[in-house]
Amino acid sequence: DVKVTQSSRYLVKRTGEKVFLECVQDMDHENMFWYRQDPGLGLRLIYFSYDVKMKEKGDIPEGYSVSREKKERFSLILESASTNQTSMYLCASSFRQTYRLRDEQFFGPGTRLTVL
Amino acid sequence: QKEVEQNSGPLSVPEGAIASLNCTYSDRVSQSFFWYRQYSGKSPELIMSIYSNGDKEDGRFTAQLNKASQYVSLLIRDSQPSDSATYLCAVNRDTGNQFYFGTGTSLTVIP
Numbered sequence: 001d002v003k004v005t006q007s008s009r010y011l012v013k014r015t016g017e018k019v020f021l022e023c024v025q026d027m028d029h030e031n032m033f034w035y036r037q038d039p040g041l042g043l044r045l046i047y048f049s050y051d052v053k054m055k056e057k058g059d060i061p062e063g064y065s066v067s068r069e070k071k072e073r074f075s076l077i078l079e080s081a082s083t084n085q086t087s088m089y090l091c092a093s094s095f096r097q098t099y100r101l102r103d104e105q106f107f108g109p110g111t112r113l114t115v116l
Numbered sequence: 117q118k119e120v121e122q123n124s125g126p127l128s129v130p131e132g133a134i135a136s137l138n139c140t141y142s143d144r145v146s147q148s149f150f151w152y153r154q155y156s157g158k159s160p161e162l163i164m165s166i167y168s169n170g171d172k173e174d175g176r177f178t179a180q181l182n183k184a185s186q187y188v189s190l191l192i193r194d195s196q197p198s199d200s201a202t203y204l205c206a207v208n209r210d211t212g213n214q215f216y217f218g219t220g221t222s223l224t225v226i227p
Contacts, residue, residue, distance in 0.1 A: 003207070008133070033215075038221070041215040041219070042204075042217055042218065042219035042220060043160075044126050045214065048214065051154075058214070090159055091162070103148050103208055104148075104150055104162050104165050105150075105162075105206070105215055106162065107152075107157070107159040107160050108159060110158070110159045
């Protein structure tokens with residue numbers, strides 16, 4: 001079974017803190033994604049990566065950065081946390097598109113981040 | 117216009133009935149289509165994928181795709197209270213590997 005794990009289920013941080021969220025997948029997927037999910041707004045893509053050291057901005061990258069030093073690991077960094085970054089953060093992974101019919105994304109359990 | 121649109125619901129059906137969930141998408145080049153189920157407080161779980169026009173059945177679930185109408189649906193037969201969740205429609209366009217998600221339809225199955 002595909003397994004995507006995230007470093008924390010719940011996290012409470014203070015405004016201005018630097019926050020690291022980590023995601024690890026064990027399926028040798030090329031693609032990894034970070035989303036945030038808020039009521040009424042659905043899933044919004046923050047960043048994604050299609051290879052080690054590669055990253056692409058999603059729809060809402062402001063206030064976030066990412067790091068992918070190893071294929072299995074994708075980190076999301078909040079440089080200076082703000083209250084409007086309180087949200088559920090979801091990591092996902094998938095094979096690259098060339099693996100047709102195997103391009104579904106698999107999600108980790110999520111991290112509920114609260115910024116006070 | 118949003119890439120993927122779903123009725124937010126809530127949709128309520130009695131136990132044992134058929135639940136019908138609908139989704140439209142805007143980009144004709146879209147190639148892959150998915151339905152995810154998300155329980156409250158949990159992450160999305162893939163339940164169906166469909167790539168060709170027509171129906172695809174898996175147990176009590178049937179996904180239907182009509183590329184000409186840019187429409188994908190999910191039917192849940194013999195609905196159970198455990199099917200109560202939010203269902204997300206997702207579309208993978210042919211460029212890159214970025215998914216586009218609908219905002220989800222909330223389904224409640226009444227015992």
